[in-house]
Amino acid sequence: MAEQPDKPGRLPPNWFIRIAWAVHRAIVRLTGGRRGIWRATPEKWGTLRLHTVGRKRGKERIAILGYYEDGPNVVTLAMNGWMEGEPGWWLNLKAEPDVTIEMVDGPRAVHAREAQGEERQRLWPMFHDARLYVARRATPTAVVVLEPRTAD
Numbered sequence: 001m002a003e004q005p006d007k008p009g010r011l012p013p014n015w016f017i018r019i020a021w022a023v024h025r026a027i028v029r030l031t032g033g034r035r036g037i038w039r040a041t042p043e044k045w046g047t048l049r050l051h052t053v054g055r056k057r058g059k060e061r062i063a064i065l066g067y068y069e070d071g072p073n074v075v076t077l078a079m080n081g082w083m084e085g086e087p088g089w090w091l092n093l094k095a096e097p098d099v100t101i102e103m104v105d106g107p108r109a110v111h112a113r114e115a116q117g118e119e120r121q122r123l124w125p126m127f128h129d130a131r132l133y134v135a136r137r138a139t140p141t142a143v144v145v146l147e148p149r150t151a152d
Contacts (some may be wrong), residue, residue, distance in 0.1 A: 052092035078142040
């Protein structure tokens with residue numbers, strides 16, 4: 001098994017990262033989710049669509065996130081495409097944590113919260129492939145837990 005490098009490879013410029021995510025969102029939208037969304041495995045992160053309500057204008061916002069599963073929970077990092085700052089979707093979740101996610105097997109109603117303390121320490125190693133990139137950021141990176149929500 002190859003060893004992980006001590007530091008990550010060079011990242012593309014921010015404008016390229018933004019375009020890549022816009023193209024990814026377009027592929028998912030144009031294919032009705034048949035392309036661009038995949039299930040996580042213990043070795044590889046999956047992708048999902050997160051539906052939030054914008055905290056400023058109240059409009060629906062959709063983001064595509066990488067995730068791992070932790071039992072019934074879905075876990076992701078609050079990152080802005082490796083760039084500085086908290087992502088808008090995380091700020092929206094802080095304002096309204098009850099949201100819907102779309103996964104390969106269909107939609108799920110979830111409640112978002114930030115992992116703290118021992119839980120964060122336990123979950124952090126899941127993101128072994130992202131840790132070196134996270135280390136480049138001055139912005140703290142929240143570990144976000146999306147737990148199943150019961151019917152109201």
